[in-house]
Amino acid sequence: MSISDNPDAIDAQPLAARARSRNVQALFWGLLIAFVAVAPFMLYPIFVMQMLCFALFACALNLLTGFTGLLSFGHAAFFGVSAYITGYLLTSFGMPPLLGILAGVLCSTLLGAVVGALAIRRQGIYFAMITLALAQIVYFFAVQLPFTGGENGLQGIPRGHLLGVIDLNHSLSMYYFVAVVFLAGFWAIFRIIHSPFGQVLQAIRENEPRALSLGYNVDRFKLLAFILSAGIAGLAGSMKSIVFQFASLTDVQWMMSGEVILMTLIGGLGTIFGPVVGAFIVVALQQELAGIGSWVQVVIGAIFIVCVLLFRRGIVGELARLLKVTSV
DSSP, X not given: OOGGGOHHHHHHHHHHHHHHHHHHHHHHHHHHXXXXXXXXXXXXXXXXXXXXXXXXXXXXXXXXXXXXXOOOSOTHHHHHHHHHHHHHHHHHSOOOHHHHHHHHHHHHHHHHHHXXXXXXXXXXXXXXXXXXXXXXXXXXXXXXXXXXXXXXXXXOOOOOEETTTEETTSHHHHHHHHHHHHHHHHHHHHHHHTSHHHHHHHHHHHOHHHHHHTTOOHHHHHXXXXXXXXXXXXXXXXXXXXXXXXXXXXXXXXXXXXXXHHHHHHHOTTOSSHHHHHHHHHHHHHHHTGGGTTHHHHHHHHHHHHHHHHOTTHHHHHHHHHHTOSOO
């Protein structure tokens, strides 16, 4: 008797696939938490904090591009604006780090609402170009406004005390604060993806006219996804400014947007853990190959070409294909 003659076997196939996906996801979660827990004892804490900040940034972009199908070339604007706002409030007003981070995230979220409301009127390359153009406007203001420090940036941003008790100037205290924020942000994205809202976003990515015909307000869903993505990108920017104690024009340049897109593609666009893997790889390569100067971009570019040619789904995407799971 063939499988097609047995309805129970047909029903068991998707159930087995979902169970296998859950098991693989649990394995990835375990590996990620274990790495985050022990990393500062094996690697330089500042280096790992940089990896975590950019991993959260890449996951924020993946929520918009990988799961909603909207390619943004201007996400550095949200990352950089939040970094500047947090840095300025902590430096000039002595604001506690948590309040500074919340203020930075609020500003990046509001900016995301404005940019998103303008950009979602178009699709495809036009959407990408609008986000890039608006991000360049933000870059211009970052150069001109006095509180940003212009080309010198904001330097000497104090880390302060968390809840007035924990001194974030200690490397381990700062590291575990960043680790908790990263895991909380990543878990929030994970829950969004697996919620009914996330399922609608994926339906829009796969077939927007069909989602529209089913009665969904597609523009509203896309705008909400854009705002959420901008807010989480801002959270990553705020954390980065406190970790390195400076915010600079590099944070709002279009090249930063391109770099985080590269991280997402290498790890696996539209996968859950792919952006984390991609960010870790790119940041590690930049750190290890820093001695060769600007040639590091050539090396990363070559790796990207190899991934596009041989691993079109990205590293995690190809791994999911080999393991025959649908969601990793």
